[in-house]
Amino acid sequence: MTIKTKRRADYMPPAFTISDVKMDVVLHPTAARITSYLTVKRLGNHHEKLILDGEKLVLNSVKIDGKITQDYEQTDSSLSIPNVPNSFQLEVITTIDPENNKALEGLYLSSGVYCTQCEAEGFRRITYFLDRPDVLATYEVTLHGNKNKYPTLLANGNPIARGEGDNGSHWVTWQDPHPKPCYLFAMVAGDFDVLTDEYTTTSGRKVALELYVDKGKKARGPFALESLKRAMKWDEDTYGLEYDLDIYMIVAVDFFNMGAMENKGLNIFNSKFVLADQNSATDEDFFNVESVIAHEYFHNWTGNRVTCRDWFQLSLKEGLTVFRDQQFSADMTSPLSNRIKHVRVMREHQFAEDASAMSHPIRPDEVMEMNNFYTVTVYDKGAEVIRMLHTLLGKKKFRKGMDEYFRRHDGQAVTCDDFVAAMQSVTELDLSHFALWYSQSGTPLITVSHQYDETAKRMSVTLSQHTPKTADQSVKRPLFMPVAFDCIDSKGNHYQDDEQRVKNNMLLLNEPSVTLQFSDVTSALIPVVLGNFSAPAKVKNPLPSEDLLAIFRFARDAFNRWDALQQLYDWCIEQYALGKPEAVTASIWDGLKEVVEREAQNHELLGECLVIPSFETLCQSRSLVDVEQLRQARRAFCQDFAQELATPLLTVYKNIHTGDYEYTLEAVNARRCRNVVLNHLARLPQGQELVCKQFNSSDNMTDTMGALKAAQHGDKEQFEKLLASFEQQWREEPLVLDKWFALHATQERDDILSHITLLREHPQFSIGNPNRVRALIGSFAFYNTAGFHAIDGSGYKFVTDYLLMLDKTNPQVAARIVTPLTQWQNYAPVYQEKMKVQLGRLLNEKGLSRDLFEKVSKSLA
Ligand code: ARG
Numbered sequence: 001m002t003i004k005t006k007r008r009a010d011y012m013p014p015a016f017t018i019s020d021v022k023m024d025v026v027l028h029p030t031a032a033r034i035t036s037y038l039t040v041k042r043l044g045n046h047h048e049k050l051i052l053d054g055e056k057l058v059l060n061s062v063k064i065d066g067k068i069t070q071d072y073e074q075t076d077s078s079l080s081i082p083n084v085p086n087s088f089q090l091e092v093i094t095t096i097d098p099e100n101n102k103a104l105e106g107l108y109l110s111s112g113v114y115c116t117q118c119e120a121e122g123f124r125r126i127t128y129f130l131d132r133p134d135v136l137a138t139y140e141v142t143l144h145g146n147k148n149k150y151p152t153l154l155a156n157g158n159p160i161a162r163g164e165g166d167n168g169s170h171w172v173t174w175q176d177p178h179p180k181p182c183y184l185f186a187m188v189a190g191d192f193d194v195l196t197d198e199y200t201t202t203s204g205r206k207v208a209l210e211l212y213v214d215k216g217k218k219a220r221g222p223f224a225l226e227s228l229k230r231a232m233k234w235d236e237d238t239y240g241l242e243y244d245l246d247i248y249m250i251v252a253v254d255f256f257n258m259g260a261m262e263n264k265g266l267n268i269f270n271s272k273f274v275l276a277d278q279n280s281a282t283d284e285d286f287f288n289v290e291s292v293i294a295h296e297y298f299h300n301w302t303g304n305r306v307t308c309r310d311w312f313q314l315s316l317k318e319g320l321t322v323f324r325d326q327q328f329s330a331d332m333t334s335p336l337s338n339r340i341k342h343v344r345v346m347r348e349h350q351f352a353e354d355a356s357a358m359s360h361p362i363r364p365d366e367v368m369e370m371n372n373f374y375t376v377t378v379y380d381k382g383a384e385v386i387r388m389l390h391t392l393l394g395k396k397k398f399r400k401g402m403d404e405y406f407r408r409h410d411g412q413a414v415t416c417d418d419f420v421a422a423m424q425s426v427t428e429l430d431l432s433h434f435a436l437w438y439s440q441s442g443t444p445l446i447t448v449s450h451q452y453d454e455t456a457k458r459m460s461v462t463l464s465q466h467t468p469k470t471a472d473q474s475v476k477r478p479l480f481m482p483v484a485f486d487c488i489d490s491k492g493n494h495y496q497d498d499e500q501r502v503k504n505n506m507l508l509l510n511e512p513s514v515t516l517q518f519s520d521v522t523s524a525l526i527p528v529v530l531g532n533f534s535a536p537a538k539v540k541n542p543l544p545s546e547d548l549l550a551i552f553r554f555a556r557d558a559f560n561r562w563d564a565l566q567q568l569y570d571w572c573i574e575q576y577a578l579g580k581p582e583a584v585t586a587s588i589w590d591g592l593k594e595v596v597e598r599e600a601q602n603h604e605l606l607g608e609c610l611v612i613p614s615f616e617t618l619c620q621s622r623s624l625v626d627v628e629q630l631r632q633a634r635r636a637f638c639q640d641f642a643q644e645l646a647t648p649l650l651t652v653y654k655n656i657h658t659g660d661y662e663y664t665l666e667a668v669n670a671r672r673c674r675n676v677v678l679n680h681l682a683r684l685p686q687g688q689e690l691v692c693k694q695f696n697s698s699d700n701m702t703d704t705m706g707a708l709k710a711a712q713h714g715d716k717e718q719f720e721k722l723l724a725s726f727e728q729q730w731r732e733e734p735l736v737l738d739k740w741f742a743l744h745a746t747q748e749r750d751d752i753l754s755h756i757t758l759l760r761e762h763p764q765f766s767i768g769n770p771n772r773v774r775a776l777i778g779s780f781a782f783y784n785t786a787g788f789h790a791i792d793g794s795g796y797k798f799v800t801d802y803l804l805m806l807d808k809t810n811p812q813v814a815a816r817i818v819t820p821l822t823q824w825q826n827y828a829p830v831y832q833e834k835m836k837v838q839l840g841r842l843l844n845e846k847g848l849s850r851d852l853f854e855k856v857s858k859s860l861a
């Protein structure tokens with residue numbers, strides 16, 4: 001198979017542009033008719049033909065300035081028209097098949113709802129167009145549909161006319177005055193319940209808010225609507241940014257390939273990120289709803305008003321918008337737990353991506369299928385890069401830079417360089433070295449070494465950086481990074497280096513290495529590095545357990561405190577893996593007991609500190625992982641952890657009273673801490689009763705799921721009973737049942753594959769619904785360490801068999817789930833070989849999608 005690679009370096013401005021779009025859409029399940037009237041203009045002096053993108057379209061007719069023409073050429077993916085005037089009206093009529101669109105890109109019909117997904121290149125599945133983000137047009141769209149079946153007809157912007165047609169049909173015309181790239185186009189038709197509200201912006205503009213949900217689900221909508229208002233207010237307060245249309249609509253749909261989409265004035269959401277109430281949603285679900293609602297809202301400025309010139313610039317809008325939603329969430333909840341959440345994503349997923357064959361910079365250089373680049377690197381590492389800018393410039397200057405960015409580029413399609421240039425204009429700091437973060441892939445490793453000279457009473461600490469080569473780039477240069485730094489002694493005193501290279505606890509590392517000197521110190525000091533995860537780097541700072549416990553006790557930075565314990569757990573698990581569990585001495589266990597006792601009231605910190613690093617995180621500080629050995633070591637350590645700390649943990653559990661359910665910061669932290677503790681206690685005989693009691697008396701999904709997840713570590717029969725009772729209660733609610741599917745899929749059991757096969761026959765499971773597929777198959781591939789990495793290769797084969805099937809209908813979701821297979825480099829050769837066999841099967845498949853082909857071929861290259 002040959003698939004063309006597109007390169008960032010090959011960018012060319014468009015030869016034509018389209019300034020106005022009028023569309024007339026007659027909905028029909030299998031033959032929807034799209035008439036588009038485009039105002040086209042030649043750009044520059046040339047005689048090239050007009051080449052429009054189009055996929056899976058049936059072409060009915062082409063007219064130029066009102067006259068039918070046959071003078072055009074069609075391929076699978078384009079319509080070329082030679083000899084066009086410099087400026088003209090183009091009318092194209094096409095027919096599409098929404099019901100059989102199972103890829104969920106373009107216009108599709110699922111469970112009675114028509115909706116669209118156009119980012120990145122889905123608009124070309126609706127009509128022929130210049131489907132690229134640097135072509136900005138205004139849109140006027142008229143939708144026709146059956147009035148009974150589709151009482152609601154929506155598109156971007158404001159409704160300007162409506163009326164009735166023949167045979168029980170009606171129509172609505174929508175007008176979006178803001179020029180936009182076609183990836184922000186959206187339309188929806190269905191029969192919904194709607195929640196309405198109103199928001200008044202700082203400057204007094206009234207905005208109607210409308211939230212469309214499935215019939216009967218209205219009671220689960222208010223939290224999303226409240227979140228939206230908080231986000232609107234926050235963006236005004238923090239960045240001075242107001243909403244710019246009279247109406248803001250959000251539609252929740254059950255069939256969606258991703259989280260949500262920021263279409264101008266008409267966001268479309270996976271219902272998972274809209275619907276929430278105490279019975280059906282966990283605290284984490286509530287958190288995610290608020291953060292995704294905010295993310296899409298923030299895109300209105302960072303993404304829509306200022307958009308991307310080309311798709312290589314995706315991080316321009318995504319990294320920045322993720323950073324903004326992270327800031328928002330931290331303000332709405334608390335900075336520490338948020339920061340830890342982001343760091344977990346970086347360590348579990350982004351570091352793994354960097355270490356794999358899919359490694360790419362936050363601004364990729366080469367792409368086969370754009371949908372493959374909505375990655376943790378572009379999004380989350382992209383946000384870390386913006387965060388570093390925020391750290392380097394400080395809050396005030398950063399805001400100034402943002403103001404300048406909008407002043408320069410409102411209404412334009414721009415590049416990451418344009419963003420950096422706007423930031424550069426407000427700071428003395430030279431950002432040219434910093435900009436390397438946009439083009440260099442890979443995870444830098446900061447190695448810390450130190451020496452204490454007892455006679456001279458001098459301490460020296462050296463930090464050196466090295467970025468290992470990645471699959472896409474063999475030469476790496478030192479990066480410019482802010483490294484939060486502190487130096488303490490075992491009593492908790494803080495020290496400043498002689499030359500004061502560390503300013504305000506921040507060291508600017510821009511060379512391969514830097515050495516700090518500390519004079520007149522009477523004992524060896526402990527370097528505390530990368531506070532608040534100030535740069536997306538790995539750190540190697542091997543310290544003895546007593547130093548890690550001292551950091552936990554005395555460091556100023558709460559993230560460093562948490563991280564010290566993570567490092568301690570990592571070290572302990574390594575001792576278990578090496579067959580020396582006795583290296584984890586009584587004094588270490590005592591130190592940990594003290595942690596629990598001392599922090600018993602600090603539910604937020606304690607809750608996070610009692611989470612043992614996941615298997616995936618452990619993999620990132622190791623190479624050629626012997627899966628079975630590491631998994632067993634982690635398990636054994638968890639078991640001992642529960643036993644050794646049983647008494648203080650039990651005390652914590654019993655002393656946390658959460659009362660009636662409330663979604664408040666304090667209550668969330670309390671429940672989180674209690675459930676983390678229960679998860680440990682469930683490994684002990686005395687934990688069984690607690691689990692059962694909590695499950696049976698819970699008045700909210702958080703504690704129900706807390707009990708259910710904990711139960712898997714205890715008595716198998718009891719666990720099965722609780723699972724069955726959960727299913728009984730929620731069998732009519734697929735969104736809730738996804739939690740149940742996922743829990744099944746991550747079970748350690750010998751018959752896991754036949755078990756999942758059985759669940760695929762569950763009345764609520766469907767290969768056509770991405771949420772179900774991710775819950776059952778995705779959870780298995782990503783998180784069932786024992787099953788997926790079964791030494792006989794059966795887990796890899798199982799996932800591959802499924803992907804071969806799924807790829808035929810939904811390549812985007814298939815390409816997501818293949819990710820763990822593509823990360824074979826991290827595992828011992830026996831695993832690698834078996835993973836590669838399955839990747840080979842995929843590669844040999846005839847008609848493999850571009851999505852899978854890109855990831856699989858790169859990972860076998
Ligand atoms: N722009 C959307 C968001 O981040 C996500 C779109 C994802 N598109 C895709 N083809 N995977 O809010």
Ligand code: ZN
Nearest residue numbers: 295299318321
């Ligand atoms: Zn986004």
